[in-house]
Amino acid sequence: MNLENAKKLQSYIEDRSVAEPNSGCWLWLLSDGSHGYPQGSMPSVTGERVSLAHRMSYLAYKGKIPDDYEVDHLCRNRCCVNPNHLEATTKHANRARAYGIKAAKDHVAIDGCSICGSDYHVQKSGQKVCKKCHNRRNREYVKRKKV
Numbered sequence: 001m002n003l004e005n006a007k008k009l010q011s012y013i014e015d016r017s018v019a020e021p022n023s024g025c026w027l028w029l030l031s032d033g034s035h036g037y038p039q040g041s042m043p044s045v046t047g048e049r050v051s052l053a054h055r056m057s058y059l060a061y062k063g064k065i066p067d068d069y070e071v072d073h074l075c076r077n078r079c080c081v082n083p084n085h086l087e088a089t090t091k092h093a094n095r096a097r098a099y100g101i102k103a104a105k106d107h108v109a110i111d112g113c114s115i116c117g118s119d120y121h122v123q124k125s126g127q128k129v130c131k132k133c134h135n136r137r138n139r140e141y142v143k144r145k146k147v
Contacts, residue, residue: 001059005045009060012042013053017081025080028053037078057081058088070094 001009017026028038030053038053046056058071061083065071072094075085089097 001045001063006060009042009045009056012040012045013057013060013081016040016053019082023075023077023080024082025075025077025085026057026082027077027079028081032079038081053081054078054086057083058086062086062088072097 013026016029018029019025020027028040030038030040033039033050033052039050040053040056041050042056043049046059052071054073055065055071058065065088068090069088070091072087072089073080073085074087075082076097077085080086
């Protein structure tokens with residue numbers, strides 16, 4: 001994006017948001033989409049008819065979003081468009097933060113499962129599950145159902 005378009009987009013964002021003094025968030029004043037994220041429209045700059053507001057803010061202030069990356073709200077506030085509260089991350093890191101778990105390399109507890117010492121697996125819900133114990137419980141369940 002060239003400097004002129006970046007300035008236009010910055011002005012668009014600043015005119016349609018208000019700073020919240022306690023958190024530092026810039027709260028988006030326009031509509032939210034059905035997905036719950038604020039959206040706006042500046043097709044002459046973004047090339048899209050409707051864009052997510054936080055992605056437009058990242059683009060305007062920080063530059064291109066890398067391929068296969070998402071823009072994550074570090075403040076956990078979906079309505080925030082403050083570029084200092086936004087970070088481009090992988091889908092996995094974004095989900096891990098959303099569920100309050102640590103990043104991929106930190107999923108394994110240092111001492112493993114207290115029952116069998118096995119490593120943990122993190123489910124989509126963010127819940128940690130010991131692989132060996134989970135498999136053992138499934139086998140016991142299947143065995144009970146066959147009787």
